[in-house]
Amino acid sequence: MTGFNRCPACGYQADAVMDVKTAxxxxxxxxxxxxxxxxxxxxxxxKDLHLALLGxxxxxxxxxxTQIVLxxxxxxxxxxxxxxxxxxxxxxx
Numbered sequence: 168m169t170g171f172n173r174c175p176a177c178g179y180q181a182d183a184v185m186d187v188k189t190a191x192x193x194x195x196x197x198x199x200x201x202x203x204x205x206x207x208x209x210x211x212x213x214k215d216l217h218l219a220l221l222g223x224x225x226x227x228x229x230x231x232x233t234q235i236v237l238x239x240x241x242x243x244x245x246x247x248x249x250x251x252x253x254x255x256x257x258x259x260x
Contacts, residue, residue: 172217179205181218200229200237207244209237 173180181203184195199212200221209221226234 174203174205174208174210174218175220176203176208177206179203200233202237202240202244204244207241207248209241 183192184199184201185192195212195216197212197214197216201210201212202208203210203218209226210218211221211225213219221237226237229237
């Protein structure tokens with residue numbers, strides 16, 4: 168995927184983007200949000216199609232449905248990876 172880099176929180180190399188509604192790969196666009204498969208941090212695709220951590224204010228400006236879906240995906244990631252002793256990312260002040 169052109170333009171992608173490593174997760175700014177953990178360094179995981181993203182090599183695909185999946186739509187949460189269809190579970191299909193797709194081409195991301197600036198402003199798309201998601202969760203890192205490596206560490207579970209909330210992320211956004213920036214204008215250069217690079218991964219960036221999703222800031223607290225950015226998250227709170229999203230529509231409520233998107234916030235809920237993102238939170239549920241992150242909670243599921245943590246539940247699945249709990250045995251790996253991960254900690255929550257510091258994405259909120």
